[in-house]
Amino acid sequence: MSSASSRSSGDPVSAALDVAATRIVEAVTRLGVTNPVVLIDGRSGAGKTSLARELVARWPLRGRVQLVALDNLYPGWDGLADGAETARALVLVPHGRGVLGLWQRWDWDASEYAETHAVDPALPLIVEGVGLLTESTERLGDVRVWLESPLVSRKRxxxxxxxxxxxxxxxxxxxxxxxxxxxxxxxxxxxxVFEVP
Incomplete structure (x- = not known):
């Protein structure tokens, strides 16, 4: 999704996510650091994944940005809290300490862990998924986003x-x-905090 197409599409969801991405890009730029961390939380269907992808496409800093989606960390349909804790312990804490983070992808079809992925502490990081924003992760995210969206829209x-x-x-x-x-x-x-219709 490009900012030009979302502005011209007339789709209120795309327009809301475009505004959110613009403001987050501005906030990241103002930080003045090379490896900032952006956390995106919100209930299912709120637009977290779309916003994260838009941020990757519009990332304002030189070099690449890493993206970790909690959908790859939740260990099954009862795993929201466990996935969020895995993100904190194996992705965010190592990144904050300047050491390599390692996490395993959850294979939803096989119901087991699969390949291992690395998170480079020298590179910026976006993590998205419900369960991310807590007291214990607040100090680990430079820009922390909550997406609010009505139940009917989210479920659809x-x-x-x-x-x-x-x-x-x-x-x-x-x-x-x-x-x-x-x-x-x-x-x-x-x-x-951004409202998504």
């Missing part, structure tokens, strides 16, 4: 994206999201 987008694979697990996942919201109050830990 999520089921269009993942179809019948996700439908039987929607309520199960939503309960875990509710626990995250109640326990962690992610919006409180955000530096930026």
């Amino acid at each position: 987008r999520a089921l269009l994206r993942d179809g019948e694979t996700y439908r039987p697990h929607w309520d199960q996942w939503a309960e875990q999201e509710e626990r995250h919201l109640s326990r962690d109050d992610p919006r409180r830990h955000a530096t930026h």
